[in-house]
Amino acid sequence: MSAKRSARRQFLKNGAALAGFAAGAISSPSRKLFAADAPPADLHAYGQRSHFENDARVGSIAMWPIVPGAQRDYGFRSPLQDSMGIITPAPLHFIISHGHEPPDIDPREHRVMIHGMVDRPLIFALDEIKRLPSVSRLHFLECHGNSAAAGPTGDPRKVASANVQETHGLTSCSIWTGVPLSLLLGQVGVQKGASWIVAEGTEEGKHTKSIPIEKAMDDCLVVFGQNGEALRPEQGYPLRLLVPGWQGINNVKWLRRIYVVDQPYMGMMESTKYPSPRLDGKSRWFESEMGPKSVITRPSGGQQLSSRGFYEITGLAWSGGGAIRRVEVSADGGRTWKDAQLQQPIAPKAHTRFGLAWTWDGGEAVLQSRCTDDQGHVQPTIAGLAKFWGVDMDYFRLPATSADMGNFNAIQPWKVGRDGSISNALL
Ligand SMILES: Nc1nc2c(c(=O)[nH]1)N[C@H]1C(S)=C(S)[C@@H](COP(=O)(O)O)O[C@H]1N2
Ligand SMILES: [Mo]
Numbered sequence: 001m002s003a004k005r006s007a008r009r010q011f012l013k014n015g016a017a018l019a020g021f022a023a024g025a026i027s028s029p030s031r032k033l034f035a036a037d038a039p040p041a042d043l044h045a046y047g048q049r050s051h052f053e054n055d056a057r058v059g060s061i062a063m064w065p066i067v068p069g070a071q072r073d074y075g076f077r078s079p080l081q082d083s084m085g086i087i088t089p090a091p092l093h094f095i096i097s098h099g100h101e102p103p104d105i106d107p108r109e110h111r112v113m114i115h116g117m118v119d120r121p122l123i124f125a126l127d128e129i130k131r132l133p134s135v136s137r138l139h140f141l142e143c144h145g146n147s148a149a150a151g152p153t154g155d156p157r158k159v160a161s162a163n164v165q166e167t168h169g170l171t172s173c174s175i176w177t178g179v180p181l182s183l184l185l186g187q188v189g190v191q192k193g194a195s196w197i198v199a200e201g202t203e204e205g206k207h208t209k210s211i212p213i214e215k216a217m218d219d220c221l222v223v224f225g226q227n228g229e230a231l232r233p234e235q236g237y238p239l240r241l242l243v244p245g246w247q248g249i250n251n252v253k254w255l256r257r258i259y260v261v262d263q264p265y266m267g268m269m270e271s272t273k274y275p276s277p278r279l280d281g282k283s284r285w286f287e288s289e290m291g292p293k294s295v296i297t298r299p300s301g302g303q304q305l306s307s308r309g310f311y312e313i314t315g316l317a318w319s320g321g322g323a324i325r326r327v328e329v330s331a332d333g334g335r336t337w338k339d340a341q342l343q344q345p346i347a348p349k350a351h352t353r354f355g356l357a358w359t360w361d362g363g364e365a366v367l368q369s370r371c372t373d374d375q376g377h378v379q380p381t382i383a384g385l386a387k388f389w390g391v392d393m394d395y396f397r398l399p400a401t402s403a404d405m406g407n408f409n410a411i412q413p414w415k416v417g418r419d420g421s422i423s424n425a426l427l
Contacts (some may be wrong), residue, residue: 038416057078059095074097077094078094078171080165082171088174093234094141105233107238116259117193120136133183134177137221137347141292142248144249144287148407164297164412171236171318172185173351175228177224178222182218193196197259198258200259208252208267219240221244233295236252236254239255249270266288290320291321292405293318294412296414299367299416308361309359319377320349321374321377322348323349324373327370328370334381379410
């Protein structure tokens with residue numbers, strides 16, 4: 001008998017038992033849950049959200065002509081404006097996939113090979129990896145193009161009507177379950193002189209990324225779980241690499257191969273698309289760690305304050321350098337700052353939720369947040385970032401290549417108008 005039919009039978013049994021009981025004691029709201037017009041049992045076998053809830057990813061599957069033969073580029077942003085706490089539900093996790101559909105992989109047939117400068121090259125089946133001692137860790141992922149790469153309405157930094165999904169939606173945070181990469185590398189025995197690994201995905205385009213061996217041995221994970229269940233196909237089912245705190249591109253999905261080598265591989269992605277262009281014609285390569293960054297998610301761009309009075313200003317902060325130690329919030333355009341409260345848990349290289357009480361007096365206000373990580377690194381203003389990169393502010397205003405400049409972690413100001421409307425006041 002199919003699982004579906006047995007679930008239905010179980011449901012009918014439960015329903016019958018409840019109906020008998022309901023005749024005497026249960027009030028009408030409970031009875032309604034099992035009324036004749038209730039959804040079929042299959043809907044309860046794997047839970048659905050209420051039909052009143054409609055948060056969704058927004059994005060595009062764009063043509064991406066740089067890659068020969070590639071058809072599409074997936075870029076879907078997470079609805080952070082409605083996020084609660086710090087976990088991103090898997091169906092709302094942002095997606096970046098270069099040029100190819102998420103492959104449909106049978107986990108029983110999936111293998112990952114580790115070879116190159118090793119004593120014992122090995123091929124692992126998924127079950128063999130799952131037999132090893134696993135860990136579960138809270139980590140954010142962020143595409144280095146977050147807040148910079150053009151979204152559905154253009155460069156989100158320049159669009160006054162942009163909401164936080166458009167400006168910051170290429171980051172998400174999950175509890176990832178898997179095994180330390182160092183454990184697998186220990187089993188194959190990394191040889192002296194090996195200094196990089198090259199990780200490769202299974203999809204048609206074989207996304208590859210070089211990662212220094214020190215990072216591979218440090219805190220990288222080979223993960224099969226996301227928020228208590230198997231990874232979603234969009235996130236790399238059945239196996240992906242997790243490289244905590246580093247640019248999203250390192251987190252190779254549909255992982256099938258790790259090649260241990262003594263120099264970076266200069267794969268197509270890392271040599272053509274991801275180096276950040278500079279005005280002097282040079283590029284920044286292998287910048288990996290994501291800087292400290294935060295954003296107010298409520299009240300935020302596109303939302304509307306309904307009346308004067310109390311609002312909690314709340315948002316998310318994260319840093320590739322470690323744990324968030326402090327978040328300050330300003331409601332007066334940066335003249336004064338107050339320490340926001342940080343909600344537990346505060347994990348290294350994970351989204352951290354902050355909140356600060358605020359009373360809107362009906363006047364104009366500019367809301368912004370600034371975070372500091374446990375290495376003492378402080379999130380910069382856009383002017384500070386321009387200075388750091390040796391460019392002037394026009395650099396961000398010009399349409400040119402600046403749209404591709406990644407690792408943009410400037411403070412995000414939201415402007416509250418007298419009518420309670422909120423808009424993007426970055427540029
Ligand atoms: N195999 C494979 N892995 C990949 C990619 C890809 O296109 N193919 N995109 C990378 C990029 S650029 C990012 S930002 C992250 C996004 O992870 P997510 O789609 O799970 O959010 O995956 C990385 N891993
Ligand atoms: Mo990315």
